[in-house]
Amino acid sequence: MDINVSEWLNLLVRWFHIIAGITWIGQTYLFNWMERRLTPATGPGRENVMGQLWMVHGGGFYLVEKQREPELMPRTLYWFKWESALTWISGFLLLVIVYWTGGVLVDLQSGISETAGIAISVSVLVAGWVGYNMVWRSPLGRNEIVGAAVSWLLVVGLVQLLNGRLSSRAAYLHVGAMFGTIMAANVWLRILPAQRQMLAATKAGDAVDMTLAARARQCSKHNTYLSVPLIAIMISNHFPTATYGSHDSALVLGGLTLVGWGAAKVMRDVL
Numbered sequence: 698m699d700i701n702v703s704e705w706l707n708l709l710v711r712w713f714h715i716i717a718g719i720t721w722i723g724q725t726y727l728f729n730w731m732e733r734r735l736t737p738a739t740g741p742g743r744e745n746v747m748g749q750l751w752m753v754h755g756g757g758f759y760l761v762e763k764q765r766e767p768e769l770m771p772r773t774l775y776w777f778k779w780e781s782a783l784t785w786i787s788g789f790l791l792l793v794i795v796y797w798t799g800g801v802l803v804d805l806q807s808g809i810s811e812t813a814g815i816a817i818s819v820s821v822l823v824a825g826w827v828g829y830n831m832v833w834r835s836p837l838g839r840n841e842i843v844g845a846a847v848s849w850l851l852v853v854g855l856v857q858l859l860n861g862r863l864s865s866r867a868a869y870l871h872v873g874a875m876f877g878t879i880m881a882a883n884v885w886l887r888i889l890p891a892q893r894q895m896l897a898a899t900k901a902g903d904a905v906d907m908t909l910a911a912r913a914r915q916c917s918k919h920n921t922y923l924s925v926p927l928i929a930i931m932i933s934n935h936f937p938t939a940t941y942g943s944h945d946s947a948l949v950l951g952g953l954t955l956v957g958w959g960a961a962k963v964m965r966d967v968l
Contacts, residue, residue, distance in 0.1 A: 706794050714787035721780035722924045728777075729921050729965055732914075735763055766905045767895050778889055785881035792818065792874055802867050809862055817862060818871060821855070825875030826882050833919070845958070852954055856947040866934060869941040869950060873930030876923045883916035921965055926957030 735748025745768065750761045796802040796818065803814035828851060838844040852872060859868035891909035898905045930950070933940040943949050 703794060703799065707791070710787050710790050710794060714784060714791055717780055717784040717787055721784045724777055724780065725917065725920050725924065726964060729917060730968075731761060732763075733966070738762065766907075767899045776889065776892075778884060781881045781884040785877055788874065788877050792870075796867055796870065801864055804861055804864050807862050814863060814867075817859070818867075818874075821859070821871045821875055822878045825855075826879055829879045833915070849951060849954060853947050853951040856950050860946065865941040865946055866937070869930055869933050869946070872950060873927050876927040876930070880920045880923050880927075883920055887916045888913040918965075922958050922961045925961045925964075926954040929953045929957055 731750055735750050738746035738749045745765045747763045747765045749763070752759045752761065797811075797815050802811060802818065803809045809817075829848075832838055832847050832851070833844055837847055855875075856868055856872055859871060863871065891913040895905050895909055930953070940946065940949055940953075
């Protein structure tokens with residue numbers, strides 16, 4: 698690819714990716730923040746309202762209510778789904794532009810071909826989603842501390858495994874791409890289907906399975922925790938000596954991940 702074309706594509710897609718990511722992560726944190734700020738709704742006919750929240754922004758006052766079970770919806774229902782899709786699609790395009798066609802995917806001393814490097818790249822994204830579900834839908838995931846510890850060990854092990862095969866920069870980036878893939882898959886394969894099933898049950902007059910809501914809420918929570926270390930990985934290429942160029946790059950990324958999770962907890966539970 699011509700260097701000028703590649704650079705312009707990199708700039709424009711990266712710009713779009715950042716804008717889409719801001720909207721997606723912003724709404725994720727807003728909804729998780731609202732979950733913690735809901736106050737009980739009282740009065741007759743309010744039995745289905747789990748909580749309500751008054752907010753002010755831009756000179757307007759807003760009342761948000763959370764229903765215990767979905768009632769028949771109005772004509773317009775906002776799903777907040779395309780932000781995640783556009784963020785992932787633009788991120789995948791960046792992966793192709795910068796790594797698959799940019800000559801910085803594989804470690805030149807590894808002897809691995811570009812084709813094999815691309816196969817590893819795709820495998821990381823797929824295996825990340827599979828591994829995430831294996832951990833968090835197993836007995837390990839019933840305890841958040843245990844699930845987080847196992848997840849952290851897998852992340853550090855993955856970086857160590859990729860180093861020496863992919864370039865050290867690509868190894869870091871692929872952990873971030875894996876996080877982003879898990880987040881987008883959570884939205885499209887877990888959260889949205891659960892919401893659709895709950896609405897379908899309501900329209901059919903059937904009892905709503907509230908475990909669907911609990912699972913979707915857990916996925917949304919995980920997305921807030923994944924987003925902060927993901928951002929650290931996105932900017933790591935500006936600090937190669939401290940991050941992927943470090944002798945202990947896997948442990949550095951592990952440390953950044955722990956700090957990111959801690960920051961996410963503060964933003965979720967304190968701010």
